[in-house]
Amino acid sequence: MRAIAKCTMLFVLAKLFVLNASAQNHAQLQIDSNEMLYRPAQHFTPLKGWMNDPNGMFYLDGVYHLYYQHYPNATVWGPMHWGHATSRDLMHWEHKPIAIYPDSIGMIFSGSAVVDKNNSSGLGINGKAPLIAIFTQHNMDGEKAGKIDFQNQSIAYSNDGGISWKMYAGNPVVKNPGIKDFRDPKVIWHEASKKWVMIVAVKNKVSLYSSSNLIAWSKESDFGTELGSHDGVWECPDLFSLEYNKKQYWVLTVSINPGGPNKGSATQYFVGNFDGKQFTANSTKTKWMDYGADNYAGVTWSNTGDRKISIGWMSNWLYAQQVPTVNWRSATTTARALSLQTVKGEMYLSSLPVKEVKFAASKSIQGISEKIASAYKINIPSVSLQDFTISLSNKQGEHIDFGYDQKTNQFFIDRTNAGNHDFNSEFAVKHFAPRISNAHSTNLEIIIDKASIEMFADNGLTVMTDIFFPTSPYTKINVISKDRSLKEKVTISNYLTP
Numbered sequence: 270m271r272a273i274a275k276c277t278m279l280f281v282l283a284k285l286f287v288l289n290a291s292a293q294n295h296a297q298l299q300i301d302s303n304e305m306l307y308r309p310a311q312h313f314t315p316l317k318g319w320m321n322d323p324n325g326m327f328y329l330d331g332v333y334h335l336y337y338q339h340y341p342n343a344t345v346w347g348p349m350h351w352g353h354a355t356s357r358d359l360m361h362w363e364h365k366p367i368a369i370y371p372d373s374i375g376m377i378f379s380g381s382a383v384v385d386k387n388n389s390s391g392l393g394i395n396g397k398a399p400l401i402a403i404f405t406q407h408n409m410d411g412e413k414a415g416k417i418d419f420q421n422q423s424i425a426y427s428n429d430g431g432i433s434w435k436m437y438a439g440n441p442v443v444k445n446p447g448i449k450d451f452r453d454p455k456v457i458w459h460e461a462s463k464k465w466v467m468i469v470a471v472k473n474k475v476s477l478y479s480s481s482n483l484i485a486w487s488k489e490s491d492f493g494t495e496l497g498s499h500d501g502v503w504e505c506p507d508l509f510s511l512e513y514n515k516k517q518y519w520v521l522t523v524s525i526n527p528g529g530p531n532k533g534s535a536t537q538y539f540v541g542n543f544d545g546k547q548f549t550a551n552s553t554k555t556k557w558m559d560y561g562a563d564n565y566a567g568v569t570w571s572n573t574g575d576r577k578i579s580i581g582w583m584s585n586w587l588y589a590q591q592v593p594t595v596n597w598r599s600a601t602t603t604a605r606a607l608s609l610q611t612v613k614g615e616m617y618l619s620s621l622p623v624k625e626v627k628f629a630a631s632k633s634i635q636g637i638s639e640k641i642a643s644a645y646k647i648n649i650p651s652v653s654l655q656d657f658t659i660s661l662s663n664k665q666g667e668h669i670d671f672g673y674d675q676k677t678n679q680f681f682i683d684r685t686n687a688g689n690h691d692f693n694s695e696f697a698v699k700h701f702a703p704r705i706s707n708a709h710s711t712n713l714e715i716i717i718d719k720a721s722i723e724m725f726a727d728n729g730l731t732v733m734t735d736i737f738f739p740t741s742p743y744t745k746i747n748v749i750s751k752d753r754s755l756k757e758k759v760t761i762s763n764y765l766t767p
């Protein structure tokens with residue numbers, strides 16, 4: 270009798286073991302397929318855990334450093350660290366250890382980093398220029414206790430090229446002026462006044478500070494209460510100069526959440542002048558860097574000379590914490606080269622993928638029937654302004670559609686039927702962007718990478734970035750237009766695996 274009971278028990282245990290193993294296998298298969306479906310080939314993603322804004326980007330000795338808002342222990346926002354990655358071509362990224370951890374002053378919110386070439390801070394050693402990171406420290410206890418001064422600006426320094434960082438002992442370096450939203454300092458070197466300048470978001474405007482040593486800061490001015498969109502809180506500002514027709518102009522960019530042109534998070538900009546103390550815009554028009562729903566908190570790399578390269582967080586606070594990726598959440602956008610263009614006397618910022626973003630030789634889509642790769646670029650050279658839709662679809666009949674609508678003179682991305690959208694009721698919508706160019710023909714460059722589309726129209730004058738989640742990869746491309754010649758013009762070039 271005892272032998273039978275023992276046998277039964279062994280049988281049950283074995284069965285449980287098999288069931289457990291098969292449940293584990295099943296879960297693993299689901300994770301693997303989620304990775305295959307949504308982990309981009311070309312865009313940066315954290316290995317695991319949560320990411321939001323890109324932070325502290327600088328270029329040094331041929332290497333682009335990218336830090337980012339990171340919570341390593343979950344795929345939702347949490348106590349913020351600065352994650353770190355490096356790249357030589359802005360396309361292939363190497364993961365580095367977490368760079369900056371929260372401390373007793375607070376979590377490490379968004380900010381910037383500079384190469385302190387002349388050791389103005391005195392934090393360099395052995396004659397080597399230190400790197401200085403400037404960021405907001407957010408004190409959760411202070412916030413929970415109902416205080417208003419829980420966001421302050423601090424610095425950290427690195428003497429080993431940006432791998433390890435030490436907190437400056439005298440933090441914070443800029444104390445809260447008595448306002449809850451006081452964050453995301455971007456520091457630049459202003460050559461004309463030979464000073465460091467900090468631009469920081471303050472609720473519904475930005476404030477400008479200056480310093481000779483990155484430690485002692487004086488307030489210079491405010492900008493923005495009267496201009497731009499104010500339907501949300503201002504965050505992650507940037508200030509940089511660009512040459513146009515042999516003249517220098519200054520561009521001030523600032524993200525806003527909510528209040529974007531297609532709901533939620535987006536980034537607006539102003540073109541004008543900056544004298545080292547005050548920024549003045551040369552237009553009262555509200556302009557957006559990207560009309561899609563998924564390009565937020567973008568700022569530029571420092572130490573890149575006249576080249577201005579920006580990268581954004583490819584998500585939206587509307588649904589960022591709900592998107593159906595399992596191991597990680599969010600990617601960055603493709604790095605974009607910024608320049609100025611004029612249309613009817615107005616100056617606009619144009620963004621195009623940086624030249625380092627290279628794809629294989631292009632093929633006409635005529636020769637492509639049912640098989641397309643998971644990451645590629647679609648090129649539409651100069652075409653007439655007629656309605657067209659390009660549709661990418663999969664076996665399930667899910668499709669993402671994008672194109673141009675002549676009647677309203679708008680570009681669009683329609684992700685209504687693009688795949689999984691149960692996670693948020695505001696996700697499955699069609700987004701529109703005004704055509705800014707007034708040229709007689711249009712051109713488009715489109716980067717697709719498994720779960721994202723970045724559409725650059727008219728040499729980057731109108732840009733749209735959207736994410737989407739098909740339940741199986743799109744394998745088919747279809748061009749819908751009365752203009753029969755369009756199909757012959759569209760080409761595809763595949764992503765080159767490193």
Ligand code: FRU
Pocket residue numbers: 321322338349378379405452453504505566
């Ligand atoms: C923007 C932002 C910043 C802040 C950070 C916190 O997405 O809200 O203003 O510093 O994220 O993670």
